[in-house]
Amino acid sequence: MPKRARKIRVSCEVNGDAASFEAYPMTRLLDVLREELKLTGTKEGCGEGECGACSIEMDGALVNSCLVPALQAQGVKIRTIEGLAIHGSLHAVQQAFITHGGAQCGICTPGMILAAVNLLARHSQPDDTQIREGLSGNLCRCTGYMKIFESVVAAVRRAETRA
Amino acid sequence: MIGKSVPRKEGREKVAGRARYVDDLSFPGMLHGVTVRSPAARGRIRATRFEGEIPWHEFTVVTAKDIPGKNCIALLIEDQPCLAAEFVNHPEEAIVLLAHHDRYLLEEARRCVRIEIEPMPAIFSIDDSLAREEIIWGQDNIFKSFHVEKGDVDGAWTGAAFVVEGTYETGAQEQLYIEPQGMIAQVSEAEGVTVWGSLQCPHYVHKALMVLFGLPRERIRVVQTETGGGFGGKEEYPSMIAAHAALLARKSGRPVKIIYDRAEDMVATTKRHPSRTRHRTAVDRDGKLLAMDIDFTVDGGAYETLSPVVLSRGTIHAAGPYACPNVRIRSRAVATNAPPHGAFRGFGAPQSVFALERHLDRVAEAVGIASDELRRRNFIHEGQTLAVGQVVKEKVDMNGLMGRAFELSGYHAKRKQFAAENSNARGAIKRGIGFASFLHGAGFTGSGEEYLASEVAMEAMADGTVHILAGSTEMGQGTNTIFAQIAAEALRLDCEQMKIIQPDTAYVPNSGPTVASRTAMIVGKLVETAGLGLLKLLTDGGFLRPGYTAADFSRACGEYVAKHGPLKSFVKYEHPRDLHWDDQKYSGDAYGAYAWALYVAEVSVDIRTAEVRVNDFVAVQEVGKVINPVLAAGQIEGGVAQGIGFALYENVVWQEGRMVNAQMTNYVMPTSVDLPAIRVYFEEIPYGRGPAGAKGIGELPLDGTAPAIANAIAHATGVDVRRIPITAESLLEMLEAVHA
Numbered sequence: 037m038p039k040r041a042r043k044i045r046v047s048c049e050v051n052g053d054a055a056s057f058e059a060y061p062m063t064r065l066l067d068v069l070r071e072e073l074k075l076t077g078t079k080e081g082c083g084e085g086e087c088g089a090c091s092i093e094m095d096g097a098l099v100n101s102c103l104v105p106a107l108q109a110q111g112v113k114i115r116t117i118e119g120l121a122i123h124g125s126l127h128a129v130q131q132a133f134i135t136h137g138g139a140q141c142g143i144c145t146p147g148m149i150l151a152a153v154n155l156l157a158r159h160s161q162p163d164d165t166q167i168r169e170g171l172s173g174n175l176c177r178c179t180g181y182m183k184i185f186e187s188v189v190a191a192v193r194r195a196e197t198r199a
Numbered sequence: 200m201i202g203k204s205v206p207r208k209e210g211r212e213k214v215a216g217r218a219r220y221v222d223d224l225s226f227p228g229m230l231h232g233v234t235v236r237s238p239a240a241r242g243r244i245r246a247t248r249f250e251g252e253i254p255w256h257e258f259t260v261v262t263a264k265d266i267p268g269k270n271c272i273a274l275l276i277e278d279q280p281c282l283a284a285e286f287v288n289h290p291e292e293a294i295v296l297l298a299h300h301d302r303y304l305l306e307e308a309r310r311c312v313r314i315e316i317e318p319m320p321a322i323f324s325i326d327d328s329l330a331r332e333e334i335i336w337g338q339d340n341i342f343k344s345f346h347v348e349k350g351d352v353d354g355a356w357t358g359a360a361f362v363v364e365g366t367y368e369t370g371a372q373e374q375l376y377i378e379p380q381g382m383i384a385q386v387s388e389a390e391g392v393t394v395w396g397s398l399q400c401p402h403y404v405h406k407a408l409m410v411l412f413g414l415p416r417e418r419i420r421v422v423q424t425e426t427g428g429g430f431g432g433k434e435e436y437p438s439m440i441a442a443h444a445a446l447l448a449r450k451s452g453r454p455v456k457i458i459y460d461r462a463e464d465m466v467a468t469t470k471r472h473p474s475r476t477r478h479r480t481a482v483d484r485d486g487k488l489l490a491m492d493i494d495f496t497v498d499g500g501a502y503e504t505l506s507p508v509v510l511s512r513g514t515i516h517a518a519g520p521y522a523c524p525n526v527r528i529r530s531r532a533v534a535t536n537a538p539p540h541g542a543f544r545g546f547g548a549p550q551s552v553f554a555l556e557r558h559l560d561r562v563a564e565a566v567g568i569a570s571d572e573l574r575r576r577n578f579i580h581e582g583q584t585l586a587v588g589q590v591v592k593e594k595v596d597m598n599g600l601m602g603r604a605f606e607l608s609g610y611h612a613k614r615k616q617f618a619a620e621n622s623n624a625r626g627a628i629k630r631g632i633g634f635a636s637f638l639h640g641a642g643f644t645g646s647g648e649e650y651l652a653s654e655v656a657m658e659a660m661a662d663g664t665v666h667i668l669a670g671s672t673e674m675g676q677g678t679n680t681i682f683a684q685i686a687a688e689a690l691r692l693d694c695e696q697m698k699i700i701q702p703d704t705a706y707v708p709n710s711g712p713t714v715a716s717r718t719a720m721i722v723g724k725l726v727e728t729a730g731l732g733l734l735k736l737l738t739d740g741g742f743l744r745p746g747y748t749a750a751d752f753s754r755a756c757g758e759y760v761a762k763h764g765p766l767k768s769f770v771k772y773e774h775p776r777d778l779h780w781d782d783q784k785y786s787g788d789a790y791g792a793y794a795w796a797l798y799v800a801e802v803s804v805d806i807r808t809a810e811v812r813v814n815d816f817v818a819v820q821e822v823g824k825v826i827n828p829v830l831a832a833g834q835i836e837g838g839v840a841q842g843i844g845f846a847l848y849e850n851v852v853w854q855e856g857r858m859v860n861a862q863m864t865n866y867v868m869p870t871s872v873d874l875p876a877i878r879v880y881f882e883e884i885p886y887g888r889g890p891a892g893a894k895g896i897g898e899l900p901l902d903g904t905a906p907a908i909a910n911a912i913a914h915a916t917g918v919d920v921r922r923i924p925i926t927a928e929s930l931l932e933m934l935e936a937v938h939a
Contacts, residue, residue: 076223077216079427081377082461086863089377117216126214134210137829140837141675142213143378143427149214171871175863177375177428178675180840181871183833 048109050075051119057106065104066090069116077117077146081175088174091147092116098154098173117146120153129153129191138187140178148174152188161192200687201891204829205694208679209425221381221396221424226454229383230259231302232447233457235295235312236467237287240536240856241321241335244285244314247295251311258308259298259451266446268413272438273406278336279502279539281411281442287316288335289501289538290857291467293439298447298455321536323856325475325496328533335501336534342499343507343532345514347785349586350525355490359481363562367478367554368922369905371498371851371858372471372844374543375868376674378427380436380468381458384444391418392445398437399429400712401670405704407438408445423702429674430841431542434714435504436468465861469541470851472497472509472532476517476554481525486566486573488523491586495530495551500539506532509540511644512715513547515789516902518586519555520597520638521577526586537856542714544838545901548639549845553923556635556906560913570910571601571610574636588786593793594884596821597636600797604634604819607880608799614914621915627807630814631915634799635906640790641895642717645780648791653772654708655725657686659733661760663753665690667729668700669710671722676897677830678718684826685723685890689730692749708769716895719826720792723890725770732768775888792886792894796820798839800907801875804915809931811847811912813875820899821882824892828881835879835900842904844868850924 047056050073057072069075069092078101081089085100092101093115120127129152132138139145148171155162155170162170167188168181176184212218247262249255263270263284270284271277283294294314299305320333327333328340336342356362382396392408401421408419421441426433440457447455459467474497481489495517499506514530563573578597584590605611610632617630642648656668667686673679683697690696700707710722737743740763742755759766780787801815818835825831848867852860860866885892909920918933 070223075216076219079220079378080222081379082863084461084862084864087377121215126211130214133214134206137204137207137833139207139210139213140677140833141376141378141426141428142209142218143220143376145213146216168871175377175868175870177377177430177841177868178837179833180836180838180869180877181874182836182877183829184871 044107046106046110048111049113051115059106061105061107063106064102065106065109066101068106069101075116075118079143079146081143086175088151089144089147091150091174093150093154098151117150120149127153128194129156129188132187132191132194136187136190137183138179144174144176148176148184156192200684200694201824201826204827205680205684207677208683208699209673218425220378220427221383222458224383224395224424226383226385229454229456230298230300230447230451231305232296232298232444232455233305233309234293234443235297235309235314237283237290237292237294237316238314239287239316239318240290241288242286242316242318244283244287244294245317246315248313249311250313253308253311257299259447261296261446261450265450266411268411271410272442273410274403274435274504275507276503277410279504281439289536290855291538293443296443296447298451321856323535323537323853325498325533328535335536340534341531342503342534343510345510345528345530345785347514347526347528347587349588352490352492352525352527355481355525359489360484361482361565362479363565364479365558365561366921367476367557369474369550369553370924371473371540372543372849373465373851373866374430374432376428376430376432379459379461379464380433380440381456382437382440382444383454383456384441384448385454386445386449391420393420393422394441394445395422395424396437396441397426397433398423399433399672399674399714401672401702401704402709403435403712404438404441407442411442421704423672426672426674430544431546431714432469433674434542434712436541461863462861465866466858467538469504469539471543472499472506472540472547472550474513474550476551478554478558480558480562482562482566486563486568486576488521488577490525491518491523493517493528495528497532497547497550498535498537498540499532500535500537502539504539505542506540509542509547511547513551515587515640515644516548517551517555519552520579520636520795522579522583523577528586535856537853544841545898546715548898549901549905552637552902553906553909556637556903557909557920560910561919571634575601587789589788595795597795597797600795600819600821600882601636603880604797604799604817607819607878608632608801608815608817610634610799613801617914627805628803629806629915630803631911631913632799632801633907633910633914634797635903635910636797637903638793638795639716639899639902640793641720642791643715644789645787646782648721648772649774651711651772653711653722653725655710655722655729655770656708657729657733657768659756659766661757663696663749663756664698665696666698666700667726668707669722669726670702670707671710671718672702672713674713676834677827678713680830681719681723681826682726685726686730688891689727690734690752692752696749716897716899719893720889720895721772723893724888725772727890729768729770732770733766736766736768791888792823794820794822794894794896794899796899796903798903798907800911802908802911802915804912806916806934809927809934811925811930813843813908816875816877818877818900819880819882821884822896823886823889823894824883825881826891826893831881831896832879834896836877838900839877839904840869840874842901843874843908845901846905846908846923847925850926
């Protein structure tokens with residue numbers, strides 16, 4: 037048998053709740069989320085940080101969870117797609133994706149929505165270029181991105197009318 | 200309900216991350232499975248060795264000997280083995296399967312299986328296949344050939360003012376759905392074989408498993424899980440993965456999950472067929488087409504799979520929406536030692552349409568008239584016949600589509616402006632604008648729908664909820680939503696009252712594969728008819744009167760069920776009697792209806808770096824009644840994006856029949872910063888036989904996008920583009936040749 041590293045215990049915050057798990061240090065955070073914490077909303081599309089389907093927020097930064105080793109999650113705050121809706125009420129970006137056709141097959145959608153939410157946290161009034169660049173790490177094969185851009189714009193507009 | 204942008208039926212689950220894809224499912228005691236594949240392109244399997252420090256006794260190992268029925272993936276024919284037994288015919292062909300509960304150890308084990316192959320000569324190109332020095336399939340390396348003949352082609356050349364020839368090529372293209380392929384299988388004495396997975400065609404998988412296991416229909420069950428994109432890539436290959444998972448499940452007695460990683464998915468599964476088209480065209484002095492002689496060849500890879508039907512669609516679309524009196528199309532699908540090429544949105548048509556639309560720009564140049572004028576003089580009109588002899592009965596107006604697309608894109612002004620700027624300015628950025636005009640037939644070709652004889656069922660429950668039962672799958676394109684809209688319209692209810700039953704061969708009838716732009720038009724019509732059938736049962740029985748409310752409907756359903764039992768409607772496709780097709784002559788009514796389109800692309804080319812940017816894209820099409828404007832526009836936008844990838848970025852690099860850039864890092868698809876605004880416009884002429892007048896739409900955008908871009912690049916640079924993808928590297932070479 038090949039030699040294996042020993043598992044370590046990692047404690048962090050996931051979607052506002054304390055979480056603790058055991059994993060090999062280099063286990064991908066993506067696998068921890070999906071298999072240990074049963075948060076299967078985070079998807080794997082390529083496993084090499086190209087497609088962004090596994091995007092999550094770690095201490096407010098958008099990361100590809102397939103490239104983050106489990107040990108790096110110690111003490112951080114993680115937000116996944118499951119943590120976006122509050123008491124079953126969808127986030128404005130989620131709602132806009134439904135209304136404006138931002139989701140088709142849905143596999144890139146959780147990562148894409150987190151990328152959009154992350155973008156809006158940095159730029160509350162993003163222009164077309166900022167939207168395109170903010171989402172450029174997330175590949176979508178269905179939509180051609182147009183309806184995704186429209187969804188983001190609609191979410192911004194909705195936030196404006198509420199304010 | 201029709202014509203409204205009703206929100207996607209399963210949208211809430213998808214945006215919340217709650218939709219369950221196959222890799223999100225886990226069963227108690229489940230093992231993981233992997234595939235050990237051929238390291239060689241062609242040869243005889245000499246030995247299989249299990250090496251390394253691996254506890255092999257813990258593993259379930261499956262080879263061809265473990266197959267209880269026939270060792271094949273049954274599709275059109277049965278030539279493709281499920282597991283290679285004696286010979287391999289392409290790189291990455293499956294030979295051995297392994298299962299274990301620890302997927303990390305499983306991956307190490309996979310690398311420790313040595314397959315020894317005694318190599319045999321292999322062929323990797325259309326030319327080598329046609330040369331027939333090595334016969335690798337059948338008698339002559341030909342999977343299928345067609346010959347379409349209209350008028351007198353041989354007699355037309357002498358009267359021609361111009362004869363224009365050209366050869367055009369298209370490369371392989373990876374479907375690149377973001378969810379890789381995967382399946383879970385469970386096999387038991389009591390329940391037979393059950394598989395859950397990411398797939399387009401549950402009944403294709405069902406048929407393949409029946410043959411592989413030698414089991415009757417009712418002992419095989421196929422369930423579609425939420426599917427993260429397909430585009431044709433999940434039409435035939437899922438049968439292979441289902442077969443592999445099921446063999447491991449049978450031997451281990453445990454549920455087995457096989458999920459491909461991206462590299463395996465790209466290297467082992469199907470791609471769009473590479474193609475070569477030769478055109479020889481006779482025109483008169485005014486640019487009127489006199490004769491088209493078209494020779495179309497696709498590379499099918501090592502086994503037949505769907506190549507005959509891909510070839511068929513490519514052949515029928517090869518002469519486009521033009522009225523030419525004399526047409527000959529000869530075509531063939533040939534064998535090479537690459538993994539089989541397969542279904543990809545457009546299904547042969549994007550290849551032959553690229554060739555034609557690029558060629559016609561060259562014909563116009565030879566005649567000395569504008570490329571739009573050449574098209575205008577040859578566009579087909581109602582009552583005229585297409586190449587396959589089909590008389591067009593639709594109110595087609597290609598001139599109208601062209602006018603609208605040109606107005607929206609500013610085509611004429613830009614054509615002049617760019618030409619002037621490009622010739623005068625010393626700048627490195629050249630701009631161009633080009634277009635393509637095309638058609639796409641909806642549904643199976645010729646007699647295909649008649650043979651399919653699709654079925655749909657609908658059941659109204661006692662509380663008034665209406666269940667729609669069909670084998671047609673949702674993979675992002677909107678099946679669930681449009682079926683709900685069509686049924687709701689027929690029943691005059693809200694979409695929320697409609698429930699789509701998950702495609703599961705144990706419960707849903709076979710409504711045919713979810714392919715060929717047939718779901719909205721063909722299956723949608725069956726849904727509409729089934730809805731009207733339910734309504735008739737209620738009204739004829741006196742349970743419901745005209746002018747009813749949703750509450751009345753629900754009450755009526757409750758009363759009907761209490762009195763008569765289940766309230767069901769069952770519909771089977773009936774082929775229109777006035778549609779005739781001759782399979783021998785390959786002529787007649789190829790499709791019940793066509794979508795018609797004209798796309799305009801505007802590009803800029805940096806002639807120092809050969810970088811191409813698409814700056815604007817206008818897509819105008821006539822697709823019958825649009826059922827859901829947001830979903831329909833989303834289909835076109837997504838298809839145009841894939842078409843832009845096909846034209847510019849998506850380059851499969853082959854080495855001895857194997858894709859060597861099988862990663863998203865070096866196989867490049869368009870990102871959000873690569874695409875222009877894609878502007879989509881619909882003309883709607885209701886088609887009498889479609890649900891509420893709808894025609895097919897899904898594949899259409901793949902046909903015209905690449906040639907529109909190629910023509911725009913030719914306009915910008917003067918480069919005579921003959922091959923796609925037009926990568927920066929290939930364009931640089933062509934630019935150097937032009938300026939040399």
